[in-house]
Amino acid sequence: MNKPTPNPRPDPAPLSQPRMPLGRRALEALREAILTGRLAPGERLIEERLSADLGMSRVPIREAIKQLLAEGLAVPIEGARGVQVATPSADFVAELIEVRAVLEGLNARLAARNCAPGVLIQIQALLERGAALTQAGPPEELAALNGTYHRLLDEAGTNRALRELMRPLRERTELVFRRNSAERAGPDWQEHALILTAIAEGDEELAALLASRHVHRAARARLK
Amino acid sequence: MNKPTPNPRPDPAPLSQPRMPLGRRALEALREAILTGRLAPGERLIEERLSADLGMSRVPIREAIKQLLAEGLAVPIEGARGVQVATPSADFVAELIEVRAVLEGLNARLAARNCAPGVLIQIQALLERGAALTQAGPPEELAALNGTYHRLLDEAGTNRALRELMRPLRERTELVFRRNSAERAGPDWQEHALILTAIAEGDEELAALLASRHVHRAARARLK
DNA sequence: CGACCGATCGCTGTATACAACGATGGCCGA
DNA sequence: TCGGCCATCGTTGTATACAGCGATCGGTCG
Secondary structure, X not given: OOOOOOOOOOOOOOOOOOOOOHHHHHHHHHHHHHHHXXXXXXXXXXXXXXXXXXXXXXXXXXXXXXHHHHHOOEEEOOOOOOEEEOOOOXXXXXXXXXXXXXXXXHHHHHHHHHOOHHHXXXXXXXXXXXXXXXXXXXXXXXXXXXXXXXHHHHHHHOOHHXXXXXXXXXXXXXXXXXXXXXXXXXXXXXXXXXXXXXXXXXXXXXXHHHHHHHHHHHHHHHHO | OOOOOOOOOOOOOOOOOOOOOHHHHHHHHHHHHHHHOOOOOOOEOOHHHHHHHHOOOHHXXXXXXXXXXXXXXXXXXXXXXXXXXXXXXXXXHHHHHHHHHHHHHHHHHHHHHHOOHHHHHHHHHHHHHHHHXXXXXXXXXXXXXXXXXXXXXXXXXXXXXXXXXXXXXXXXXXXXXXXXXXXXHHHHHHHHHHHHHHHHXXXXXXXXXXXXXXHHHHHHHHHO
16 A cells, blocks of 8 residues: 655645644634634633644644734733733834835835836736636735735845745734725725836836835725 | 552643643753754654654654744645755745734734823833843843743734734744844844834834834845 | 632743654565 | 665654642631
């Protein structure tokens, strides 16, 4: 009964089902639960409870929670043991936005400088689909589209270090703005198109400025 | 009620904090080992071995290694299980520098805008001590001074989100540049003084520009 | 009736045990 | 002699067990 698998499975597994380590599955499950609000901000993350919910032992859960702490989606409970879903203060959100604006600006600048044309075309197509859905599209589809947009834009930036830093930043702001994101979708997509144009024309300065301003504007619009 | 400690207490090194959780102690020990080069870049991190070395079980070690992965000081081994100390390629270092330059620029800008005078005075004093040590000081003392400088500058920036991002970035570049850092100390300290002056005068633009350029220049000087 | 004090319990920190997977080296057959 | 297969082992993934700490609640004493 020899299972000859000398091949180191290059199968790009359909995320999170078959052969992925439990720790990673737990992480994705928890992250998704937090970002969709199924785990509300301030809610405590109890290892035992979560392990029962997800059908695994506490060990992978613990691992996932530690990762969430590193990403800033969860925070240690003030003055006690335990962890809860992050509830960033308004001050802290402002600080996050300031950093994110600068980094999105850098990313747009790098994209304008280095981006391969193929990626630009992909983004262009995505933007058109997004603009069409802006009016009547189901919210979760729009959110998914937004995620894809940012992933492509990261790729366009061609800076892995930057990519690593931006992902958690985006998730943290998403965690805060999730509720009021739908209504702002229209202006957002318009600005995205402008940024893309600047990138396509190789105008570093303009692309950086537009991207940076976009972050500030989008945040302000959702805060009032 | 006396403490019946059937627990064998092998703490011959009470130096590293009395009541700190083991996971944190492991993390600090490993981080320090990596940054000082006692764990060389490319060296594999074996849980069992490290747990024996540090006198604890694999669990806290595992936790620490996961954290190092999140910070980028360690990376998963390509195409196999296991983790090794990071060995950033020249390309990746360039990307790190680009990001760091932007963030140090932002930090200097924020410091110029918001910094409390008390912190400035502290940094001023530090710089003078550093300048004095530049010629003949022992290398590790200079390194410690440099660390203190950056911590104070972070505090001056008054942005926690930024602080969180910068620390691992600095450590990753430090990991690469460790060897050739001593000889560049002189010019570094001079530039530090210039940046501080700009901050003290509230000149955001200049402070940001100087800080950003300083990162690029220091990196270039260490790469040739 | 109120406040302090102690037992209980829920949860996390840590250790140990076991399973699974891949790598390595030796052995056998061609 | 060389190539392929098999046993073994090293290392990580996962589960379970236990200890310790803090919070909560009930009881007793002022």
